[in-house]
Amino acid sequence: MTQPSAKTRLLVVDDDEQVRTLLRHRFEQEGFIVGEAAGGADLKAALLSEAYDLITLDLNLDGEDGLALAREIRAERNIPIIMISGKNEEVDRVVGLEVGADDYITKPFSPREVVARVRAVLRRYAGPASAPAAAPVNTTPTTKLVFEGGLLDLGKRELRSPAGAPIGVTTAEFNLMELFLRHPQRVLSRDEIMTALKGIDWTPFDRSVDTAIGRLRKKIEPDPAAPTYIKTVRGVGYVFSGEVRPG
Numbered sequence: 001m002t003q004p005s006a007k008t009r010l011l012v013v014d015d016d017e018q019v020r021t022l023l024r025h026r027f028e029q030e031g032f033i034v035g036e037a038a039g040g041a042d043l044k045a046a047l048l049s050e051a052y053d054l055i056t057l058d059l060n061l062d063g064e065d066g067l068a069l070a071r072e073i074r075a076e077r078n079i080p081i082i083m084i085s086g087k088n089e090e091v092d093r094v095v096g097l098e099v100g101a102d103d104y105i106t107k108p109f110s111p112r113e114v115v116a117r118v119r120a121v122l123r124r125y126a127g128p129a130s131a132p133a134a135a136p137v138n139t140t141p142t143t144k145l146v147f148e149g150g151l152l153d154l155g156k157r158e159l160r161s162p163a164g165a166p167i168g169v170t171t172a173e174f175n176l177m178e179l180f181l182r183h184p185q186r187v188l189s190r191d192e193i194m195t196a197l198k199g200i201d202w203t204p205f206d207r208s209v210d211t212a213i214g215r216l217r218k219k220i221e222p223d224p225a226a227p228t229y230i231k232t233v234r235g236v237g238y239v240f241s242g243e244v245r246p247g
Helices: 017-029 040-049 066-076 090-098 111-126 171-182 190-196 207-220
Strands: 009-013 033-037 054-058 081-085 103-106 144-147 150-153 158-160 230-233 237-240 244-246
Touching: 009 017, 009 040, 017 033, 017 111, 033 040, 040 066, 054 066, 054 111, 066 081, 081 111, 103 111, 111 190, 144 171, 150 171, 158 171, 171 190, 171 207, 171 237, 190 207, 190 237, 207 230
Parallel strands: 009 033, 009 054, 054 081, 081 103
Antiparallel strands: 144 150, 144 244, 150 158, 230 237
């Protein structure tokens, strides 16, 4: 596993000392430099004294509104925020995103999952240069990509069935389809997909990719419940298993 830069600093904000200690130890094992804050005052002081690369923020700080703190941080700094909360209601996740969170994790959590989420958010902030390097399979300039289930016309930005009938797709679905067709037989993780398609307004949750792929499957798969083309690789991501050729 690639280690973060020695300068990568994380700030853990939680009023529970045991949680802070748990996260600190796990993050330090992964090579991060870690600061701690028990509340809003500590958080603000830490941000003034050090330049942090990401904050994990408990929303249920003792006597303080974690959402209000997140809003203040976002208004002043472009720093990634991963919210951690004991609440798993959709409304809480939505409100967290609306104030600028980059991800939302519910307690109890797996420290391993938190580390994975932190790395994913940091990669997205780092931009395309940090995306996994992989030369597209289809390197010859072409305006059409053909597979058994249809044709993607890159010039007209159209997806068509094998019979030539247009298939209505959103911008996200079209770009997602192009990504798969340019990398057939290659497993793509959810984070790779979000990183490669940075122009798309994904939500910070990995499930948003699953939802988009589910919609795309309904449009191209003979049986969306048993996909022939876009297959799930459990625990990793997705792979386009069909053959692709220039049109």
